[in-house]
Amino acid sequence: xxxxxxxxxxxxxxxxxxxxxxxxxxxxxxxxxxxxxxxxxxxxxxxxxxxxxxxxxxxxxxxxxxxxxxxxxxxxxxxxxxxxxxxxxxxxxxxxxxxxxxxxxxxxxxxxxxxxxxxxxxxxxxxxxxxxxxxxxxxxxxxxxxxxxxxxxxxxxxxxxxxxxxxxxxxxxxxxxxxxxxxxxxxxxxxxx
Amino acid sequence: xxxxxxxxxxxxxxxxxxxxxxxxxxxxxxxxxxxxxxxxxxxxxxxxxxxxxxxxxxxxxxxxxxxxxxxxxxxxxxxxxxxxxxxxxxxxxxxxxxxxxxxxxxxxxxxxxxxxxxxxxxxxxxxxxxxxxxxxxxxxxxxxxxxxxxxxxxxxxxxxxxxxxxxxxxxxxxxxxxxxxxxxxxxxxxxxx
Numbered sequence: 001x002x003x004x005x006x007x008x009x010x011x012x013x014x015x016x017x018x019x020x021x022x023x024x025x026x027x028x029x030x031x032x033x034x035x036x037x038x039x040x041x042x043x044x045x046x047x048x049x050x051x052x053x054x055x056x057x058x059x060x061x062x063x064x065x066x067x068x069x070x071x072x073x074x075x076x077x078x079x080x081x082x083x084x085x086x087x088x089x090x091x092x093x094x095x096x097x098x099x100x101x102x103x104x105x106x107x108x109x110x111x112x113x114x115x116x117x118x119x120x121x122x123x124x125x126x127x128x129x130x131x132x133x134x135x136x137x138x139x140x141x142x143x144x145x146x147x148x149x150x151x152x153x154x155x156x157x158x159x160x161x162x163x164x165x166x167x168x169x170x171x172x173x174x175x176x177x178x179x180x181x182x183x184x185x186x187x188x189x190x191x192x193x
Numbered sequence: 194x195x196x197x198x199x200x201x202x203x204x205x206x207x208x209x210x211x212x213x214x215x216x217x218x219x220x221x222x223x224x225x226x227x228x229x230x231x232x233x234x235x236x237x238x239x240x241x242x243x244x245x246x247x248x249x250x251x252x253x254x255x256x257x258x259x260x261x262x263x264x265x266x267x268x269x270x271x272x273x274x275x276x277x278x279x280x281x282x283x284x285x286x287x288x289x290x291x292x293x294x295x296x297x298x299x300x301x302x303x304x305x306x307x308x309x310x311x312x313x314x315x316x317x318x319x320x321x322x323x324x325x326x327x328x329x330x331x332x333x334x335x336x337x338x339x340x341x342x343x344x345x346x347x348x349x350x351x352x353x354x355x356x357x358x359x360x361x362x363x364x365x366x367x368x369x370x371x372x373x374x375x376x377x378x379x380x381x382x383x384x385x386x
Contacts, residue, residue: 036229
């Protein structure tokens with residue numbers, strides 16, 4: 001028997017990211033779980049932010065932004081970034097910042113992976129501002145990736161050590177590897193015969 | 194020093210979901226990691242699917258769809274659903290299906306949580322079809338939630354036991370709880386003084 005809980009968008013798990021943009025001349029970072037993959041080829045990402053959020057101003061003005069993936073060791077700073085607005089606090093010194101070719105999307109050196117993005121499309125749904133971005137460049141710490149036949153091969157998720165979140169308002173780490181894409185299906189086909 | 198890996202949308206972790214719609218009179222489910230939260234109030238979700246995918250036809254025709262969160266115990270079936278199209282295989286018998294008030298968004302009984310959604314907006318970016326949905330109803334197995342002062346309180350993520358994915362093509366489970374939202378920030382403010 002299922003309980004009906006009303007119109008609750010209980011998506012889980014949520015990847016915790018720091019979305020970066022320069023606003024009024026300085027780097028600002030917003031903690032966001034409302035983000036995700038929107039396509040691999042073309043390389044698309046999706047970010048949804050409250051319409052009043054300070055970071056939005058920088059994304060709209062520059063047409064660029066970054067998505068940065070913090071580690072669990074950065075949890076206190078990441079949570080802090082989600083509790084104060086750039087309008088009220090200068091967050092530019094919280095992290096070591098670097099730039100890519102656009103020169104306008106601030107990225108966080110301490111994060112293992114950073115995506116430098118170009119704003120492709122944006123629209124509002126009620127008080128939400130939705131951004132669709134195209135990834136121009138993926139940056140990764142050299143200890144987290146090696147090239148294998150011309151293609152990047154990343155270390156496993158537990159080593160990248162991202163922060164997960166759920167709408168129970170709790171943070172989690174990643175657990176053990178349990179399988180490989182497009183190979184587990186074989187086990188099901190076996191069951192079905 | 195950061196390596197430049199090109200335009201790779203290395204978002205992680207990715208939540209693995211089964212997106213459901215009735216197509217040509219029968220339930221179909223598509224394994225999708227290209228989904229996420231787009232807002233809590235209003236309750237918005239986001240799904241991106243290749244323009245040719247079979248499930249899209251049902252979403253567009255009915256204006257409804259579901260997002261279902263499988264457990265790691267369902268991994269082989271979930272992976273299977275991502276390897277075959279509903280055009281070539283009848284996936285309606287893979288799961289026990291139930292419906293909510295719309296009557297057109299098939300949901301999976303074995304999944305701890307199901308979101309019944311109404312299509313709010315859709316557009317294409319190159320060969321991607323993006324759907325923004327509003328959650329009409331969240332269903333949860335009664336063993337996974339209890340009411341606390343009129344609000345639902347879910348069990349923790351490891352008990353919901355969702356499947357994570359990353360673009361290393363590996364599946365993972367969720368690990369341990371590491372903190373509470375809007376409380377970890379206090380530790381940082383402590384460091385900063």
